Amino acid sequence: MSFNKFPAGVIDKKLMADCLKKEEKNYKDINFIELEKDYNDILFILTQLVNLIHEKQIPVKEWIKPSEILLLKLASHSGSVKQVATPVPIYRSGSNLIAIRDVPSVYVLSRAQLECYLTLHYFIFSPQNDGEGKFKQLLYKLSGLSNRQSYLSTLPENLERKEEEARIIAELLLEIETNEYYQALSVDLQKKVKKRNPPARLIGWEDLIRSSRLKDEIFLSSWKLFSNHAHSEFIGTMQFQDYLVDSMATNKMVYHVLQLNLMILCVTIIELLNLFPELIPDYVSSVSIEVRTTVQFLSKFAFKE
Template structure:
């Protein structure tokens, strides 16, 4: 049952997740649905809560599972594959937060938020509904999508899409015109790092051969923990990025970060930008 743990990584995770919770809570005290504020402000807050919970769950799964049966002993395995799944979800969550606010001007931010929201309503409007409540929700989603579509069409930014992309967008594909690699670069992640990490995480989500092989070969807690803690490093890096991103958005969150002492230094250390990782991917001479 004994295995080597990455105690410093776990310590930094604990400090950063506490900082993240404090930053989100500080902003929550300002939540006023009646205020004349951009819609993206509340989407960022909701996405931040979602991200926080994913990260907490990933850390929980890094502990040996308490499940037991007649054939499976308690604390007999670490579900590193699910840590990978939650790491990918956390990565996508943060990239969406960044994408919604990137571009440098309010008109683009508003347009992207409208596209993201429209496609969400569009997707819900296509779900099967077998109860009166579900049918009411589906109709409301269809109505909301119908109200947003003319706003999207009238934006000059809509003309940047090709005719085929406009049709895909109309059907509810908000990923039209970009790839996750594009969002990662916009968010300041190193391209080679992302294109090496993301497909591997996705392999666990989609049950690729390599993901299944890894589950079959990692039979000891030591190996399972080693794999899971590798994914946790990605999450800690995302925490560093999040702290910078969220502090730039909301003064209360920024105030928390400014007074975080050692934890602020740890957040800065893990806010790894593309230029910070260039040395790892230089071609061999």
């Protein structure tokens, strides 16, 4: 089934033009108040859509069921990064509190949010058929359990769990070998799957971004920037030093990153409406046209052409 960038219908051009003006003005003014309002509205819409899947008792294929916890994880990262972006006091000078925006933590959580979306896209949104979806979920589970086999265990209950998981690993390998998607893989990739500690995914993060619907020029460079801070690289330390002495530059950067986080939320909503079209009537009837316009505008900006 082809992907629809406008599952809830195309928004009127005038509304989209008005949204562009609003976004440009807010960015120019570094208007955190308006950004936070949009952020809260759209974050709450995402979690409401997840809840609706249960309320409407929408049938969910077995390999798609892990999407719920991944969506809630993405929502959790999104909420946390907004909180962390608020200035925090770190020093007292007489009666004055000195507050800064914790840019490194904003970057680390933004990376976690982006990688959570990429995980959702790889395992849930991108599979073209059940065979591919089942294989990717089987490998995801196989990788996690296989890696845990190398953990040192001495307690009886942990040893018992390792034995049980070793049995599950053997069953997963048998199921993978009969999977049509696995059988169509190259010999090298099949060997990769059957390694002692197989990867959770057959491609790395950079290739995940390139193969996703996100624009490489925006999100690949952003992921690399976030990673510099996640790993305490020298370049990240230098950037943080600059942020400490230039509050205006810091505010602009944090605003920009929160906009990227908001784009990921909007993109995820569009992906979810494609995955579960049964949610579209509720989305249209319960979400204001202004908010739906923002979702369409920001997701359109984030998606590849």
